[in-house]
Amino acid sequence: MDIAPATARAELTFRDATESDVPALVDLVESAYRGDASRAGWTTEADILQGQRTDADGVREVLSAPSGKILIAQRDGEPVACCQLEHRGEAAYFGMFAVRPSLQGGGLGKVIIAEAERTAREDWGASEMHMTVISVRQELIAWYERRGYRRTGKMTPFPYGDERFGVPQRADLAFELLVKAL
Template identity: 60%
Template sequence: MTDLTFRAATPADVPAVVALVESAYRGEASRAGWTTEADLLDGQRTDPDAVSATIADPSTVVLLAEQDGRVVGCCELRAAGAVACFGMFAVDPAVQGGGIGRALLTHADTEAVARWRSPALEMTVIAQRADLLAWYERLGFVRTGERRPFPYGDERFGVPRRDDLEFVVLRRPTAVSG
């Protein structure tokens, strides 16, 4: 794997972040990788307004992973009380499976500790994504037992292809707690 660099996203990165997230999760292009949600959801995963608002939020940072000057991964960290919420995690489908996601997650952990002394990362994953849940569990995330409803009727999060979607809450300790 070519060296990765990490940095915080700026407003100028909004188009690249939107394109990356959409390519990793929606439509036919997403099927090149293993993170696709195309069988569960149609429509968008995010949009420029949502990404712009996230980047502008002072309690949030959008981290980018770059390889050879190109954005190949992103994630969002948000300070949320005793934890840092981890989300908007995407890796370019053309380079998935090469360690970029793992490296970005490790960097996110470091950032959560450096910025907020967060003792844990918390995230949600669609319950029907057994392969993705298993990947996160191999990386130390544990199911908390909490489930959250999918935002049916809000097309900003996609158009569900089934009526039983819900989120599983996962958490893992950061380096500050270990």
């Protein structure tokens, strides 16, 4: 029996992010995806993208959107994970998902995504969760598929030339839409 998610949930508190959380959120997201620090976890994009994953303006934009929020998971008052949720009618969008690299692989991500799904379903009445994942991230896509997400084959081009999203290290990047019924 896998008890990690139950254990992880018991130690966590969840809350909506505020403006004062912006620096900590930028650090958390950057540490999970970019640079050498991200290599401590398995979600790193350091080999396919250099540069930034997000910045303070990007986080503020999500926080100021009337239909969205960033959910923070804390342990002992410190942010250990986060995700963006955006209400889009019948669906909710899930993004900016980050777990501190040193805590990855222990079931925390499962707990966070379950809380995001519960929030979207109960608070917004969403019937589906949508997300986009870089299509070459096969291990990450497989992880989402094990959580009930399905690949749609719907692709969106990667924003090459817009360094707010990073500096691509390969020419075949695109985002694939994954969907889960809630």
